[in-house]
Amino acid sequence: GDMSGAHGALRGLARRCIQFIKRMGSFSSAPCVVNPDNQDDGVQVEVGRDRRATHEDVCRWCERQLAGTPARLLPRSMQPVQAMQALQAVQGDPDPTPARPQWRNDDSNTIRVLQWNVLSQALGTSNDNFVACPERALDWAVRRPLMLQELAAAAPDIICLQEVDHYKFLEAALSPLGYRGLWEPKPDSPCKYVPDNNGPDGCALMWRADKFSLVQEHRAPLHIWHMTSNQVVLLAVLRHEASGREVCVATTHLKARAGALMSTIRNQQGIDLLNVVAAHADGRPVLLAGDFNAEPSEPVYRTVLQHPALRLASAYSKASHRAQEDDGIVHGDPVAASAQGEPPYTTWKIREEGEQCHTIDYIFYSRSAFSVSALMDFPSGEALGPGRAPSYQYPSDHFSLCAELRLEDSRPEPRPPGRCASERTK
Template sequence: MASSVSFDEITEHISPASLKREFDGNYVSAHATLHVLQWNTLAQGLSNPENNFIRVKNETIAFDTRKWRILEQILIRKPDLCALEEVDTYDCFLQYHLPKYGYTCFFTPKPKSPCLGFQHDSANFKGPDGILLCFKTDLFDEIQRYHYQKAECDTDQKPAFFSIFELKHKPSSANIIFVGTHLKAKKQFANIRSDQAQTIIQYLTEHYSTRAHIIISGDFNGEADEPFYDIIRKAGFSSAYRTVLNDKEPLFTTWKFRENEGIEQEQCRTIDYIFYKSEGLVPIAILKLPSKEDIGSNGLPSNEYPSDHLALEAIFNINL
């Protein structure tokens, strides 16, 4: 059983202590609740400072230390459901540890993973990255799992990449549709992200009732003023963080410094979201985002946090 497994095997590998975070809201509820984690973990293959993070040192992203920090951040608050992107450490690490802590996993590598372009980096290359969905085995019955993907070059067919768990939540008997996705990166590809969002919504509309308990969680690689965001909201979804934060998204979910043609560039944006169908789910608490001062002047990843993206966590009441 997961409860008999000691957390010491993780914490003994972690020094200094990880960035501390707390929940905002009342997560003690008389209702059946659902605790969801959304996190782009940063692929190990993309973590090399020479290619990505100008203020980060090699020892900060060393795999032998960083893998334990990733595992810690997945498990530390014991979420019921996890959607993780940029995972390239499943086959070599996570698949051996997450089941010990009571999780059932579903990993799908990304087509044309950018990690494949760094196979020469023997210290960091771990294979293609992808989406990893997890659920607490003792809380759910799995009904089915599904993965959808089309090649990125196939733009006429609205390329998309998402995974789905269809689950029965034992405490409430509610069916939960849990979707994890990772949309196309870079600002100039807003039109592709729009197509990808439309593909996800079309699939959900064709396969599930409008009153289904659906969560779409992911790194959407775009801010709230982009078309994809309106497409999802107009389909009846709300953003958990925006709901709890009085109609505002967080100030940022990713913060890093990169180099472009010898010039340092700061990237600080909100591009990660947990969307939910408001008919069946009500967010009652969210994991607070740290400030820049909390993180430190070099941004992310850091010695206290293993990814350039901050994990989002939301706790929902389940309405039947």
């Protein structure tokens, strides 16, 4: 009776799940057309002709592109973690100065990691329904320099991006600053069903070649119950030149949409993602950044933080900073404490259905290998204005996360309270 009803319901759920996974990128009956990535052909970022280009040069080039438009990037700043321990949200002051490269910690063991869902141009203009955004602010001619300026002003060592459908431009624009990178498209990108697309969207992973060299790369679709899904993991093992240590960096973009079914799919993708990362990390320190499309209350957040081999923490959670100070001993449920300490939002947009303000983007790091020293603040609601994002002040509906992480001498994990050693080695 009851049991067979429950089994039937489960089977129905599984069937819906499988149909959903198989449908992949097409959200309509639109024809699929894959265009080449050529919309930026002929756009030259003219910087540093007689000397090595600087991040500052690139910021100024971006501002010149926007002259005569109302577009002007919201400035943000890196804040030492101590300053953020205060209870209010991580927020910058509305500040009239233009966005410029951030102060750098010149300790060679400090790695600055930026995570950002940049918003695919094809999806942002056709499917996302940003009803409060002026139409011209979504023009690629406006978004392109704003996006590049946000990256150049943060001056990161490692960049993890999602929804990238203009990778050729990013690669060309960032290579004068010494960045190298990888890009992996979604198997069945929804962009391909949008007229005038610039090819598929995917994940990108970039690094400063003066600080890192590529040891190995790995790219794969994520699996759900042994079926290929439309989401990918892009992973690179990078050798940190200053210390000679190798770090495993991975980025992903999990399935979007609300509801129990989607939450289950994301958790399954998370399980596969962590297996891939653990296998390639092979004991190396890990940086895992992405748009997980999941609030901290969702199962996948706990799945990530409780992975026994990876032992990850979330860079933006206040709980991680507190754990650094009090020797890593967290009483009660460390995952709940971490979730509690996350910022109030990483994406803030207005769609037809209304205002959507969520925390779904993360930078996770090996807690035994890194400590967080500084974080990029988020624009306040006041600075964003009533239309939120994207806008003339900000090119995506997600804000970039940027964390400064210090690579520590491999220190032993602080011992969890009340466990004997023999239990811990299992």
